[in-house]
Amino acid sequence: MKKLLTAILLTTSIFGFAQNQSLISNVPNRNTTSLNGVWNYIVDPYETGYYSFHHDEYDKQAKPSNAAYFNNYHAVNKQELVEYDFDKSPKINIPGDWTSQVPELKYYEGNVWFKKSFDYNLKAGKRLFVYLGAINYKADVYLNGKKLGTHIGGFTPFNYEVTSIAKAKDNYLVIKVDNTRHKEDVPTINTDWWNYGGITRDVTLIEEEASFVEDYNIQLKKNNATLISGFVKINNPNVSQNAVTITIPELKINYKGKVGADGILNFEIPAKKISYWSPENPKLYDVTLEYNGQKLKDNIGFRTIETKEDQILLNGKPIFLRGISIHEENAKGGRANSEEDALRLLNWAKELGCNYVRLAHYPHNENIIRTADKMGLMVWEEIPVYWTVEFTRQATYQNAEDQLTAAVTRDKNRACIIIWSMANETPISDPRYAFIKKLVDHTKSLDNTRLISAALLTQSDSAGFGTINDAIGDYLDIISFNQYLGWYGGKLEDAEKIFWKTKYNKPVIVSEFGGDAKQGLHGEKNERWTEEYQEYLYIQNLKMIEKIPHLSGLSPWILVDFRSPRRLLPGIQDEYNRKGLISNDGNKKKAFYIMQNWYSKKEKEQNQN
Ligand code: GCB
Numbered sequence: 001m002k003k004l005l006t007a008i009l010l011t012t013s014i015f016g017f018a019q020n021q022s023l024i025s026n027v028p029n030r031n032t033t034s035l036n037g038v039w040n041y042i043v044d045p046y047e048t049g050y051y052s053f054h055h056d057e058y059d060k061q062a063k064p065s066n067a068a069y070f071n072n073y074h075a076v077n078k079q080e081l082v083e084y085d086f087d088k089s090p091k092i093n094i095p096g097d098w099t100s101q102v103p104e105l106k107y108y109e110g111n112v113w114f115k116k117s118f119d120y121n122l123k124a125g126k127r128l129f130v131y132l133g134a135i136n137y138k139a140d141v142y143l144n145g146k147k148l149g150t151h152i153g154g155f156t157p158f159n160y161e162v163t164s165i166a167k168a169k170d171n172y173l174v175i176k177v178d179n180t181r182h183k184e185d186v187p188t189i190n191t192d193w194w195n196y197g198g199i200t201r202d203v204t205l206i207e208e209e210a211s212f213v214e215d216y217n218i219q220l221k222k223n224n225a226t227l228i229s230g231f232v233k234i235n236n237p238n239v240s241q242n243a244v245t246i247t248i249p250e251l252k253i254n255y256k257g258k259v260g261a262d263g264i265l266n267f268e269i270p271a272k273k274i275s276y277w278s279p280e281n282p283k284l285y286d287v288t289l290e291y292n293g294q295k296l297k298d299n300i301g302f303r304t305i306e307t308k309e310d311q312i313l314l315n316g317k318p319i320f321l322r323g324i325s326i327h328e329e330n331a332k333g334g335r336a337n338s339e340e341d342a343l344r345l346l347n348w349a350k351e352l353g354c355n356y357v358r359l360a361h362y363p364h365n366e367n368i369i370r371t372a373d374k375m376g377l378m379v380w381e382e383i384p385v386y387w388t389v390e391f392t393r394q395a396t397y398q399n400a401e402d403q404l405t406a407a408v409t410r411d412k413n414r415a416c417i418i419i420w421s422m423a424n425e426t427p428i429s430d431p432r433y434a435f436i437k438k439l440v441d442h443t444k445s446l447d448n449t450r451l452i453s454a455a456l457l458t459q460s461d462s463a464g465f466g467t468i469n470d471a472i473g474d475y476l477d478i479i480s481f482n483q484y485l486g487w488y489g490g491k492l493e494d495a496e497k498i499f500w501k502t503k504y505n506k507p508v509i510v511s512e513f514g515g516d517a518k519q520g521l522h523g524e525k526n527e528r529w530t531e532e533y534q535e536y537l538y539i540q541n542l543k544m545i546e547k548i549p550h551l552s553g554l555s556p557w558i559l560v561d562f563r564s565p566r567r568l569l570p571g572i573q574d575e576y577n578r579k580g581l582i583s584n585d586g587n588k589k590k591a592f593y594i595m596q597n598w599y600s601k602k603e604k605e606q607n608q609n
Pocket of ligand 1: 361424512557577579
């Protein structure tokens, strides 16, 4: 945790005012004004609004030209040349990707400018921040023509202070979004999901006092079921006002502490008679933090999660993770964001019999995490270190680490999160080993209370054994691997003859298995793409999986069909990965019921033990 605080402080002091600033957490419970809704946009493939005709960056000029789109300029007389006009440009809903909203932009990867005007009456002494839930992939953000900063990474939040820039009337927030893929980015150019461009999560104004609670961690201490511990961090600490109170009325906790000159309070609070959070009892306590006359509320669950030899223990008891993998997509074939989107996905997971979800392959929106917390679904959260990022490049590592830090900062108070995942199917090499090991160390320094894993690749030998032979396993709490028997290789008939071995006496999760089926397409069980093939694939894979030593959970690939530019077979895939147990239009396939049955048996078995 110390490292998290240092990182936060460093970011503030190096960049100073109005650069990428330390992240404010628990935004849903603050004094906010939404900037969601209808925005204007300009598609700008040549970045005409950003560069002069000699390719000089306008935002590096001492007084940027009116031609710079972030100036949102309007001609003052009939003679003046101005070649853009946000107010006459088309409109789009924010949050929302352009792929699913603008048919002509379905395949567009490049620059689009967005503008929202607003009024804001900020009283003297108060502070104002603009918080962006996620923008894919690169965002240059300007308010009233002033640059607030640049952010990269498509799935994590960031914020800027705008106290001295915002006005009572006619503010214009302009954001240049670029979703061009690059080899050195995280993720890299090659993925199996749609590169949805745009402002894909909420845009929010946060109003705060001069000095306020910016972030905190309130969770059970590692391996201690009766000690709540963590920190409170004050933004712009006020030396004469350093008292912080944490109350959890139902636990009769009324803790008073003082922040130091650095604005940080570290605390430990003994707690008795906690009703522990679990899938059967997703108990969240009302928690209030009081500081300098301000109250910040949250709903927090308490549970322990640990491993003991080859078992995962939730609140001290072995648990089997009945899971499913999920991409962040909504019913319209766009990026999901709302609570309604979250309920659609998580209710299906519940119906399948899940107590756990793998939110692949990047940090999902805060609504789904908070909904899982309320519903009692344990969560695997992941960063997009997917396939082959540039493991030797320091800036690529830093990018991955920044995404991880933001995800942990946002979600560390959610009991539902039990696993931080470092990577997916990354090819074995020395630089990759060093890269992931560093991410593991970093994660532990931020949060040592959760388990760490990564979805690994496997090998098979001639004797019919599947092996997990990846030295990074030394650093993981859980050995997770993806395997595709009967889809990318191997015969389904051989399922019962295949055995798995691992040198680790640690819990094992099959983080992916599956195959495609076009919902409504029927045929023989050996006919690819039919529901019968997928059903048979699940039956056979489960026979094999049952015998895997140390098996502690599964997250088959995947709950719902999802868009992918790699999946082009006409009439079958039509740009969708069809490995869903449910079609993108919401119809269950036969394999759904195989998995549902298996989980129902598993649950009964567990309840008997
Ligand atoms: C995988 C990847 C996942 C793909 C899936 C597939 O192993 O982790 O992102 O979508 O296979 O369908 O090939």
